[in-house]
Amino acid sequence: MPTIKADQTLDCKGLACPMPIVKTKKAIDQLEAGKVIEVLATDKGSLADIQGWAKNTGHQYLGTYTEGEVLKHYLRKAKSSEAKEETKFPHTLTNEELQKKLEDNEKVTVLDVREPAEYAFNRIPGAISIPLGELEERIQELNEEQDIHVVCRTGARSDLACQLLADKGFKNVRNVIPGMSGWTGPTESNQ
């Protein structure tokens, strides 16, 4: 069973409906936008309910793993401005352009700057994971000479990542627009 990094873990084991959702709501209210929460629950009904609740509130439901009796749900707190944020980095390419490059086996690096839990449930095969918040300290993991295609969910975090990489002297960096929210190409996930 994969271990997924979350910013907070909320233990709702042994609690019956409605408490898992009531507690999740309280916890997510305290959480910083963009952060990921892991909710542990034993109530089987929590799966459909947490999905329904996330859909109605706009929080991002990432996925669920089952470990014996325990369901581990992953959610990312919505950032109200995320969808509207203007992207500033001038060099972009579309999802379709990236998909074509991958299909043509071009040598490209796909850098996924979303949170580890988002990456774990749904990613472009072969993508490297460095969350935006860790990019500066882990920048030496990347090669300045490579063609780097940066992807996130909507193109906002990847825009910031592209700006950061360009400031650090990376020459061939592009922001993939819109990113995973509109990705129709092949994906993979942790098993």
Added chain:
Amino acid sequence: MTTALVGMTAQELTSIVLNKEELFILDVRNDSDFNDWKIEGESVTSVNIPYFDLLEGVDEALGSIPEGKKVLVVCAKEGSSKFVGEQLVEAGLNEVYYLEGGMKSWSEHLEPVKIGDLKDGGSIYQFVRIGKGCLSYMIVSNGEAAIVDTLRMSDVYEKFAAEHQLQIKYTIDTHLHADHISGGRKLADKVGATYWLPPKDADEVVFQYDKLEEGQVLTVGSTKLNIQAVYSPGHTIGSTSLIVDDQYFLTGDILFIESIGRPDLAGKAEDWVGDLRNTLYNRYKELSDDLIVLPAHFGKITELGEGGKVSARLGDLYYSNPGLNMHDEAEFRRAVTGNLPQQPNAYQEIRQTNMGKITPSDEEQREMEIGPNRCAIHDK
């Protein structure tokens, strides 16, 4: 008038539904569970607002509740309905109830309804599982009883038998069920009865049973009450109907009041469609029009008649039931093989359980049976 939140049992709710009393239901489960399966009744109005949309307050719900009406809040188990119900009471509403045990207990409630008397004394009862649409039968004569299509909640029959001082002699399944877990074997073992199943449905069954075959006559009581088996394949290859006392016709999942059985739940729709047609359009036609059809399911609440009875005269069904009025064979084949409703929840695991191949815990069995029966071709 009530000022506090009050629990309503599945039995109390059943009598409201059967008596067609007006009731407003606020169902606080998620919308997919609600759309899949809900409490229905001719005078029941229901609105679905998931409890997780009411965490900040119940204003949204208050707007949709009609003034001055009794309100029943319903959820899967009961926790969320109490959570919402208490807030409705705090908001000043009167007559607010929650369903004790939620949809789980609604799914398990059995209501015994007397169908009629037998010629030499004795009676036949229909046990209506109103939440899931399952029907089973107890034939009673002279201190003895036979139960047909026993449901999982076998203690209900045991209690009924004790109250009426009856010795349960046979438990009979008309076929290997796919929508619910049979209580027939468990009950037979417990009370020392014999368990009967059609052998053609029992190829993979791993326990001992008695073979229910065409022409077989079982006698209940010392009077001449006969249960006569009629081989009637189609829903399953073994499906067997029973004629009781020359007047009641227990059709299992072959013929319902407003529909007919689906042939696909064992994965052999194409093979069995010819058998189903032959049973409905030839075999059953040779029988007396005056037989009272007593099926193993109902699909719609409108099929419940007086006092909750589900029954009809066989001759009448040849006029009113759309499944008996498809005269073109190709049309029939299309109707029973293509465009069928979704299968019942966990139907493959339920079949395995009924064969004795797997033994889920009580809680798992309860989960497996959630949802409507969906055994008829016209069920949604």
